Amino acid sequence: xxxxEQSPQFLSIQEGENLTVYxxxxxxxxxxxxxxxxxxxxxxxxxxVVTGGEVKKLKRLTFQFGDARKDSSLHITAAQPxxxxxxxxxxxRGGSNYKLTFxxxxxxxxxx
Amino acid sequence: xxxxxxxxxxxVMGMTNKKSLKxxxxxxxxxxxxxxxKAKKPPELMFVYSYEKLSxxxxxxxxxxxxxxxxxxxxxxxxALQPEDSALYLCASSPTMTSYKTEAFFGQGTRLxxx
Numbered sequence: 001x002x003x004x005e006q007s008p009q010f011l012s013i014q015e016g017e018n019l020t021v022y023x024x025x026x027x028x029x030x031x032x033x034x035x036x037x038x039x040x041x042x043x044x045x046x047x048x049v050v051t052g053g054e055v056k057k058l059k060r061l062t063f064q065f066g067d068a069r070k071d072s073s074l075h076i077t078a079a080q081p082x083x084x085x086x087x088x089x090x091x092x093r094g095g096s097n098y099k100l101t102f103x104x105x106x107x108x109x110x111x112x
Numbered sequence: 113x114x115x116x117x118x119x120x121x122x123x124v125m126g127m128t129n130k131k132s133l134k135x136x137x138x139x140x141x142x143x144x145x146x147x148x149x150k151a152k153k154p155p156e157l158m159f160v161y162s163y164e165k166l167s168x169x170x171x172x173x174x175x176x177x178x179x180x181x182x183x184x185x186x187x188x189x190x191x192a193l194q195p196e197d198s199a200l201y202l203c204a205s206s207p208t209m210t211s212y213k214t215e216a217f218f219g220q221g222t223r224l225x226x227x
Contacts, residue, residue, distance in 0.1 A: 031213040042116075042202050042218030043155065050213055088154055092214040098143040098162055098206050100214055102154040 003027060004091050006103030013079055014111050021074045021106045023089035030094030032072045034063055037086040037105075079110045118203050118219035126227055127193060133222045135186040135203030143206040144186045145216065146178060148199045155202055161186060162208070193226045200224075 005024045013019055023032065031050045035043035047056050049065035049072060056063045060083075062075040076083055086107050090100040116137045125131050135144065142163050147155035160168035161180045175197075177189040186203055200223055204216040 031215075033215055035218075040200075040221070040223070042118075042204075042221050043216075045215055045217060048213060048215050086152065090216070092212075094212050097167060098145075098160060098208065098214050099157065099168060100216055105152075105154045107152055 003101045004089060004103040006089055006106055008106060009104060010107050012109040012111065015080055016078055017110075019076050019079060019108070021087055021089075021108075022071070023073070023091075023103050024071045025091065026070065027091075027093070028069050029091035030069075031092045032065060032069075033090045033092070033100070034072070034074055035088040035090065037088060038084075043086075043088055076108075079108075081110045081112050084108055084110050116203055116205055116217055116219035118201075118222050120222060121220065122223045122225075124225045124227060125190065125193065127195070129193075130189070130191045132190065133188040133201055133203075133224075135188075135219055136184055137205040137217070138184055139205060139207070139217070140183075141205035141217070142183060142208040143214070144180065145202075145204040145206070146176075146186070146188050147202040147204065147218075149202055149221070150199050159188075190224075193224075195226050198224055198226045 034046045037043040047063045052067045052069045054065045060077045088105045089103040119134045144161045146158040149155045158172045159178045164180045179187040200221045202221045203219045
């Protein structure tokens with residue numbers, strides 16, 4: 001059973017288009033993170049959302065945490081080739097085991 | 113220093129070899145992790161160390177043996193691996209000041225090939 005369902009799994013778009021990636025669960029998370037990973041590198045933390053309904057912006061990226069803290073979305077405006085990569089959401093159930101549960105990832109390709 | 117450093121970056125080993133992967137961080141993080149990642153797949157958790165003690169082992173085969181000598185270092189000892197163990201091995205660390213938020217900071221990984 002996949003605790004975090006991430007969609008779409010693959011996305012290929014043209015430069016300048018907008019896109020949204022979704023991360024859904026039936027479980028409540030204490031916090032949720034979004035990472036971006038380029039080939040051959042480790043994932044890089046983009047943002048952490050903690051409060052239900054929270055919206056955070058990072059340049060052209062907008063992250064939202066659902067009111068019930070069970071889902072999140074990542075929206076990219078005017079995508080650029082440099083946005084290409086594997087986007088991963090990861091949830092934390094809280095407590096002191098420090099365990100993150102990852103979604104399956106979204107492989108984004110932005111074509112020039 | 114905000115980095116997690118992994119060595120080596122690449123490793124090729126035979127199925128009878130013994131090798132070790134090393135990970136170091138100086139951010140004062142007291143949770144450290146080993147993940148295994150296959151191409152275009154998400155990282156799979158292998159082990160979690162919390163305050164230098166093994167807190168989670170995700171049913172990893174005994175040919176993988178983790179070690180945490182101190183709060184800054186994490187090793188993964190490899191012995192008698194199989195070709196299917198070839199993958200990117202990622203180390204990560206996380207601050208432990210707050211129990212409601214876990215943020216992992218990853219190293220660049222070790223690309224392991226078992227021949």
